[in-house]
Amino acid sequence: MSTNTLSAIVALIGRPNVGKSTLFNRITRSRKALVDPTPGVTRDRHYERVVWEDKGFILVDTGGIDDNPEDALVHHIREQAMLAIDEADIVLFLMDGKEGVTPADQEVIEILRRAQKPTYHVVNKIDSAAKEIELLAPFYELGVENLWPLSAEHGYGFPTLMEQLGADLPGDRTEGLELPEGTVRVAFFGRPNVGKSSMINQILGEERMVVSEISGTTRDSVDTLVTHGKYSYLFIDTAGIRRKGKTTEKLEKFSILKSLAAMSRCDVAAVLIDAEEGITEQDTKVIGYVLDEGRGLIILVNKWDLIAGDKKRQEAVMAEVARALPFVGYAPILNVSALTGYGIKRFFPVIGSVYRQFTASFPTSALNNLLREAVEAHSPPIYKNKRLKFYYTAQIGTRPPKFVVMTNSEKGVHFSYERYLVNRYREGLGLDKVPIRIIFKAKSEQRKKG
Ligand code: GDP
Ligand code: GDP
Numbered sequence: 001m002s003t004n005t006l007s008a009i010v011a012l013i014g015r016p017n018v019g020k021s022t023l024f025n026r027i028t029r030s031r032k033a034l035v036d037p038t039p040g041v042t043r044d045r046h047y048e049r050v051v052w053e054d055k056g057f058i059l060v061d062t063g064g065i066d067d068n069p070e071d072a073l074v075h076h077i078r079e080q081a082m083l084a085i086d087e088a089d090i091v092l093f094l095m096d097g098k099e100g101v102t103p104a105d106q107e108v109i110e111i112l113r114r115a116q117k118p119t120y121h122v123v124n125k126i127d128s129a130a131k132e133i134e135l136l137a138p139f140y141e142l143g144v145e146n147l148w149p150l151s152a153e154h155g156y157g158f159p160t161l162m163e164q165l166g167a168d169l170p171g172d173r174t175e176g177l178e179l180p181e182g183t184v185r186v187a188f189f190g191r192p193n194v195g196k197s198s199m200i201n202q203i204l205g206e207e208r209m210v211v212s213e214i215s216g217t218t219r220d221s222v223d224t225l226v227t228h229g230k231y232s233y234l235f236i237d238t239a240g241i242r243r244k245g246k247t248t249e250k251l252e253k254f255s256i257l258k259s260l261a262a263m264s265r266c267d268v269a270a271v272l273i274d275a276e277e278g279i280t281e282q283d284t285k286v287i288g289y290v291l292d293e294g295r296g297l298i299i300l301v302n303k304w305d306l307i308a309g310d311k312k313r314q315e316a317v318m319a320e321v322a323r324a325l326p327f328v329g330y331a332p333i334l335n336v337s338a339l340t341g342y343g344i345k346r347f348f349p350v351i352g353s354v355y356r357q358f359t360a361s362f363p364t365s366a367l368n369n370l371l372r373e374a375v376e377a378h379s380p381p382i383y384k385n386k387r388l389k390f391y392y393t394a395q396i397g398t399r400p401p402k403f404v405v406m407t408n409s410e411k412g413v414h415f416s417y418e419r420y421l422v423n424r425y426r427e428g429l430g431l432d433k434v435p436i437r438i439i440f441k442a443k444s445e446q447r448k449k450g
Pocket of ligand 2: 197199
């Protein structure tokens with residue numbers, strides 16, 4: 001899956017129990033869908049990157065995201081709709097064919113219509129062609145152009161729906177956008193008011209920067225191409241519009257969808273944390289997604305000026321950040337101030353080294369030496385009366401570096417030995433600042449000999 005594909009966002013919305021997660025599963029598990037095989041580590045994985053007919057998109061089940069059970073039902077789905085309107089390219093609006101039309105459905109359809117958001121009005125739970133006419137009838141009063149009868153559970157209507165969706169998906173949004181070779185895409189994440197815009201402005205204010213704004217590459221963000229020395233960076237502001245110099249009302253609310261869209265486009269995610277407030281649940285959530293997506297990660301503890309004189313607080317916040325992020329121990333943590341510019345000079349070399357590691361490739365012979373030495377230094381365990389064996393290794397991808405290790409038993413590779421090998425790879429290859437992935441593949445003894 002190319003990282004350069006700027007994925008469209010397809011959002012599933014609808015009342016609880018209409019079948020959103022059933023449809024989500026059907027799409028992502030369909031034989032025609034190519035889903036990023038990397039298992040997610042965040043518990044609430046309600047999105048998947050999917051490639052359908054050569055077009056990439058992010059499928060999001062909004063029922064699981066930003067979920068607030070205390071919300072009244074109508075309010076809750078209205079919120080989903082607003083979110084989808086802001087950020088999705090295409091909405092799959094699901095209704096329940098067995099229950100018929102509800103006032104909540106009508107209201108949301110009206111909202112989507114006013115926003116002119118491309119919407120598929122899907123009537124789910126139509127489990128057979130025989131039932132279609134009868135169950136669909138009440139939905140005609142909605143006055144929408146097209147109704148899509150579907151059985152998310154049994155597949156009726158699914159091929160037709162997906163064929164049209166495939167045709168409607170936008171192609172690669174990077175088309176026509178010419179970035180200098182080796183441009184590092186850096187996206188900034190963090191809660192509203194943490195200092196994302198100030199940070200970008202501070203960076204742009206530095207000397208020797210050649211800046212050009214690239215608008216129109218996505219609907220709602222102004223990317224900035226920056227040349228610093230011989231390197232180029234594309235800065236992606238997830239706040240959408242950079243509020244240069246003027247303070248505007250902050251209605252922006254934290255949005256996972258917005259984060260996801262930017263995350264699919266970046267090499268390095270810079271996550272800003274407020275030094276005074278410390279790390280929040282939203283921060284760890286975003287970092288979890290960065291981890292899932294396998295992006296490079298840099299943590300910026302911003303507003304350092306506010307605690308400049310307070311050694312105790314400084315130590316406390318750095319310890320808190322490290323403690324909260326046990327899975328991303330490789331991520332550089334920088335204390336900075338977007339207001340005064342403190343620490344910003346250190347940021348560039350760090351981006352550079354993260355990016356170099358993120359895109360690094362290694363010759364197979366060096367990798368095999370590394371594997372052999374690692375195995376000699378620390379014998380693999382016995383599994384089912386047989387010693388675990390590793391035959392050879394190779395790099396199978398970059399962004400982030402990904403390796404395969406052929407073994408006699410995938411199941412025999414326990415967590416502790418896997419962690420040992422990952423650490424040896426990290427040390428041996430100088431990959432201390434990025435996520436790396438090792439995939440173990442079984443190769444039978446017979447095949448090896450034959
Ligand atoms: P969500 O809350 O919108 O994500 O809904 P779910 O996908 O969890 O589905 C709610 C219930 O409806 C589950 O019991 C599903 O088995 C059922 N369901 C989903 N799709 C269909 C369908 O196409 N036909 C029928 N008969 N039941 C369905
Ligand atoms: P965004 O919503 O993440 O883009 O945050 P902004 O860049 O708009 O910053 C929000 C507020 O925090 C503004 O009033 C900034 O002046 C202030 N701010 C941003 N960075 C710093 C910093 O490093 N130190 C201090 N003291 N204030 C900052």
